Amino acid sequence: MNFSHWINHFRNNQNYRPEPAWESPSTLRKQLSPRQFAMLVRSLQQFQLGDGGGPAYLIARDRAGVLSGSGSIKVLVDLWFKEEEEHSRLLGCALRRLGAPEIQSHWSFSLFCGLRKWLGVQFELYALLLTEIVSHQYYKLLRRHCDDVAIRAMCDLINRDEAGHIAFHRARLTSEGIRHRRHYGWLWELQFRLRGLAAGTVLWVNHRGALIGMGATDREFYRAIWRGMGRFIAGLRADLAWERASRRLIRQGDQAQSEGDEPGSVPRGACEGKT
Ligand SMILES: [Fe+2]
Numbered sequence: 001m002n003f004s005h006w007i008n009h010f011r012n013n014q015n016y017r018p019e020p021a022w023e024s025p026s027t028l029r030k031q032l033s034p035r036q037f038a039m040l041v042r043s044l045q046q047f048q049l050g051d052g053g054g055p056a057y058l059i060a061r062d063r064a065g066v067l068s069g070s071g072s073i074k075v076l077v078d079l080w081f082k083e084e085e086e087h088s089r090l091l092g093c094a095l096r097r098l099g100a101p102e103i104q105s106h107w108s109f110s111l112f113c114g115l116r117k118w119l120g121v122q123f124e125l126y127a128l129l130l131t132e133i134v135s136h137q138y139y140k141l142l143r144r145h146c147d148d149v150a151i152r153a154m155c156d157l158i159n160r161d162e163a164g165h166i167a168f169h170r171a172r173l174t175s176e177g178i179r180h181r182r183h184y185g186w187l188w189e190l191q192f193r194l195r196g197l198a199a200g201t202v203l204w205v206n207h208r209g210a211l212i213g214m215g216a217t218d219r220e221f222y223r224a225i226w227r228g229m230g231r232f233i234a235g236l237r238a239d240l241a242w243e244r245a246s247r248r249l250i251r252q253g254d255q256a257q258s259e260g261d262e263p264g265s266v267p268r269g270a271c272e273g274k275t
Pocket residue numbers: 051052083084087162
């Protein structure tokens with residue numbers, strides 16, 4: 001994994017972040033019925049808690065195994081979760097704009113944290129990846145259907161970060177694929193998609209009311225997460241194929257060079273320019 005590339009990515013991503021116009025007039029209370037407005041508030045409250053609120057870090061009991069791993073992985077994990085904390089801050093501002101408080105706990109987040117803690121860091125990373133893919137689609141739908149300039153600007157910032165997080169996971173899995181000779185074939189794709197649909201359904205159960213109230217549909221959400229997973233799988237396989245091909249070329253180049261350097265052989269180019 002190219003650690004310096006990802007460290008630069010996260011550091012550069014801290015620049016050019018225009019703050020949403022939180023003080024601009026909001027007409028959401030007039031546009032939505034009291035019930036729809038309350039569902040939007042509940043949805044934002046849960047995301048504020050779950051998306052970087054609470055323990056915004058790896059919490060699996062065996063996380064030290066990953067954090068003490070090769071390269072600058074801990075630096076990357078720190079930078080990744082720093083962006084998640086920023087999402088929580090932005091969502092807190094959105095709640096204040098709507099005149100709503102933040103919440104301190106929710107059963108779905110407590111259950112999610114419990115599973116992450118006890119099922120280990122590999123499960124946690126997998127669960128976080130699926131959560132990022134499905135919540136990326138949530139923010140896209142919120143961006144599309146919520147007629148509020150500040151919330152849309154917030155979604156733009158979060159979606160920019162989440163696209164980077166998903167690409168970071170892809171790079172991580174590509175690197176694991178090379179190390180452990182994984183191919184991410186159809187059986188892997190099947191279980192990945194099933195788990196993604198399960199993660200998406202858990203999200204949709206809690207947030208459906210808010211998005212449907214603003215005009216989204218079930219079909220739109222499930223199509224979006226299906227496509228999001230498809231893009232991730234295709235990108236992962238392409239990255240893995242590219243990485244394997246480039247390593248093969250380097251090996252072939254090294255081999256050709258060492259054969260050319262064998263005792264008694266004439267190095268390529270040695271006679272160039274001689275008469
Ligand atoms: Fe996030």
